Amino acid sequence: MALSNASPESDDVSAPQTQLVQVQSEDVEDEPFATLPISANKFLNLLDTLEDYNTTVPNTITANYLSRAGMVTSDNRLVTLVSLAAQKFISDLASDALTHCKMRQASNNNIKKVNKEKKYVMTVEDLAIALEDKGIAVRRPPYYQ
Amino acid sequence: MSEPEPSDPLRSCLRMAVSSLCTEVGYDCADSTALETVTEMAQSLIVELGRSARAFCELASRVEPVSADIVLSMVEMGIPVQGLKEYAMRSNRVTLPAPAQTVTAKQTAILHTGNKKRHPGHIQDHLPEMPDSHSYIRTPTHRQPVTDYESVREKAASQKRDVERALTRFIAKTGKIHNLFKTDDSNLFPLISCEKEEEGMKLPPYLDALMFKDQVFEEDEREYLPKKRKSSHNDMDDDDEDNVDKKAKLDESLAEVENIDNPFLRPVRLPRPVKTPVK
Secondary structure, eight states: OOOOOOSOOOOOSSSOOOOBOOOOGGGGTTOSOOSOBHHHHHHHHHHHHTTTOOOSSOHHHHHHHHHHHTOOOSOHHHHHHHHHHHHHHHHHHHHHHHHHHHHHHHHHHHHSOSSOOOOOEEOHHHHHHHHHHHTOOOOOOSSOO | OOOOOOSOHHHHHHHHHHHHHHHHHTOSEEOHHHHHHHHHHHHHHHHHHHHHHHHHHHHTTOSSOOHHHHHHHHHHHTOOSTTHHHHHTOTTOOOOOOOOOOOOOOOOOTTOOSOOOOOOTTSOTTSOOOOOGGGTOOOOOOOOOOOOHHHHHHHHHHHHHHHHHHHHHHHHHHSEEEOSSSSSOOSSSOEEOOOEEETTEEEOTTHHHHSOOSOOOOHHHHHHHHHHHHHHHHHHHHHHHHHHHHSOOOOEEEOOOOSOOOTTSSOOOOOOOOOOOOO
């Protein structure tokens, strides 16, 4: 007996999906994960696609850092997963900081110059504002002693 | 302000990866402090994920972490799992090549003597090699020194001969020699030149035999003697003047250097006086 699952798959974080997918008894051999949340299903699909993925951070670097922490694994997909997570975090942070940088430049240019400076420089100030949202406080000494 | 490159190659690789991520996002350049901060965060994130995943896996009585452990660690740290797939499939991603492993240059065994022993079975291969066999193997000699009179006497005599020969050859090669033959080749029978020159006067070679060198009776006596010698020498010279001109002059020359490249025998090279400019 199959229970129909009407809600479409969505990536909305705010509404965690807890509906179960129950398959017909004939399909049990095809899907080994019988009763799992949809997010877990999607995640396991993701893991399969990571088979030959090349991350920006080389796998050897990540594997080295993981072995420092005590996680030694022969499965490369796990290492890729960790490096992906770290990359995503960094990218999100950098894009937030870039947004702040652009806002700052826009406000500056409206007041002073007409031509917009095309160079975006990552400064600690922008980074600090972006990190505040994540709950990380960055304090920099005003001068070096 | 440029900070020195971190000595940890892992860290510098991570820094490069982080900078390429920032470039991908849209940045053109970055403060070095900001870059270091982001690199530090990336490193600590990776390490924390690994530590947390291992903790979860050990909690479940397993030895090797599984993907679920990593997911749990990410959840615990507050990193959303949902957006990962889209992020992985983004179009403008940059892939850095894996850092190549440099081969450690093999130490050339310059002073190689003897064969090194292999590692015994209980020693790992990555440990240093065994030292050369000569450093710990010694064979005690049991031969008694030769003490019979005949061989000792013979040895002493031959040593004396060799010393004399070597010394005379040395003086002949480095000092003035007297050629017996007219040929230029002075290597056949080098004779040390016996003419001594002192204070511009030519002294007879047997003078040293006549002078008492072992005891100096009086300082004044020594001073007198040279003057006497000079006067007598002058008489001698007058007699021999004509003869000397007629006689063929003694062939004196410096021994041909047989391409001896002894640095101690090279002629002295004085430094050229450097003229300092007047300021």
